[in-house]
Amino acid sequence: MFGRRRPQDIDDTDIDETPDLTADEDQETDEVPADDTARWDAAFARDEGPFDISEVDLDADADEVRRVDLGTIIITPFQGMTMQLQVNRETNAVQSILVGDGQSALEVAVFAGPSKSSMTGEIRDEIMATTTRQGGRCQAVEGPFGTELRRALPVTGPDGKPAMHLSRTWLVQGPGWVLRGVLLGKATFEVDNDEAQLALFEFFSNIVVRRGTSPAAPGSLLPMRVPEAEG
Template sequence: MIFGRKKSKDAELDESAVDEETLDELEDDDEDEAVVADDEAADNEDADDEDPEVDEWAALDASRDWREDGPFDITEVDLDADDIERLDFGCVVLTPFDGMQMQLQVDQRTKKVQAALVMAGASAIEIALFAAPAQTSLVGDIRDEMVAATQKAGGQASLAEGPFGTEVRRVLPMTDPKGNRVVHISRTWFASGPRWMLRGVVMGEAGRSSGIDGVSELVYEFFSNTVVRRDQQPKVPGDLIAMTLPNSVATQDAAEAATAKG
């Protein structure tokens, strides 16, 4: 963390395209083992093993404060504690780093910024913010939807322990512009705060790694340093919270437009 923490009351990236042979190497060969037991033992086992994966990952998420080192809510930090110039997108404040490149994903109909794609060398992370319930988490449901959608598309999805709790690792089949079969590999991180959920989709070299190594350390630090400024307007849980352009960017765009008209 590179800013003070308050005393709280408590260019397009190559989307990890790899060839079909690599896809085959990524396939899991796990097989379920048959268990023979009498009726009573089987009944007990069924009761104990009911939704084991859901229980395991929910327990992992609840096991600690995964946001201790960020991402942060605006009430948890003091952005005036240093002289670093940050990018204020309204609902999120991002801390740039040397060599960072950014692309904004804008809804052409509403002209609102839906997500920010930040590139660091051969890696990238897409940041998006969503409304969330005040007392409960919707991360588990979102993960389940991602896994189901990936499998429906013929891809592979698995859950694993990541730096922010349970992360989703996906291998999604795609077709490149030349018609070749490739796969897109990614890791998805989630961070839950007061009535918000921040999603980070990690791609490129960092998307193919696991844990936090030299390849993924920079995108990890970027995601951790994100500060969320959720407004007080009521929103449906799961709805995207649109970003707004920083004043400096908006002013520059307006000046360029005025120059072009002249």
Template structure:
């Protein structure tokens, strides 16, 4: 922030300590982030204007990665696209972008709501831990393996607040319980670019997604591949895919 000593003399620029910054200061800092800055994302479109190498999904731009598969999930009731899922090997990452208020983010409150809701599932194990993107929610829900033996559905929820937007990511498969398997998809999440737009929206409103240019429609649903056992007493599998309309290879 810039303060003037006197209207007739030079201005001085000072750096506020973090504890004195308000939401507008933080938003301004994000908006002027250099395009090549080495920091974790997702990023605002104002700070990442270059679209080279990105797949345009409307409110989200996903950086293309070799061998990745991109799926867009459709809500049955409304037929709108509600999420994008990137699959690499035996891991998957589902991402969604939402509107957020100017002052303060939504992940802190939403994270606790999510943990409380998931904890009501019988036998579920829910933990809040610190990860590369900040606080995360890790869950293990009892489930039957394909051979009928007991196992677990494992998921890892991450969230990042940006200027008037919020992005949630859910890791499934090996990336949900093996850190070394999550590296590539963590980079996909970090490279996301959010196009919030200027339209006024209530907090937590899903930002619109659309198919990318050249997307090929799928004619049927397919079941996701199985993931290996998560532990000696259990396992993990990718959830069954919901309605899907596009896949980009």
């Protein structure tokens, strides 16, 4: 089950700059019936990830896949991957990670969720409402992990001209957690280009969430930790 997409080994997980996330194009916004989003969500199963720690065997002797342990998530680097840790300066906790393939990037964060129900619909409603308040546009479509949100927010580009900041949001509900991935860069400009999102799609699919037993209110951020240096 786990490890079916076996990435090539890499020598280092590099730190790089965030890619340019602006574009001069808009996205259409359509009202989507709730029945459609429910159907899209129901059609997605986590059989091929992302996974809960209870669903996989991460014994080092079980395979030769290299992984990086960030506490609440365990990731599988891919060839040429760059990574940034998004750290809260006040608490020094890792709030999210930003991984990239040179043209696109994916910001990953994990939140506490209810154990027997889903709150992804509630989160999506909040994202859409926030986008509207900020003068942007948000469209719900069928994505690779159920309902996907495609957002366009007005920003000022590097040249000082108005532009649109485009993103795609993936939300996956697991036992007691919600994993969020925000896709940026080329994979948002070329949504029909499967090659542009393949590496990040497989990366997100291979994430393993370790929720832990500490109590946390649904919707609260589950911080990560800085990975230990390899000896």
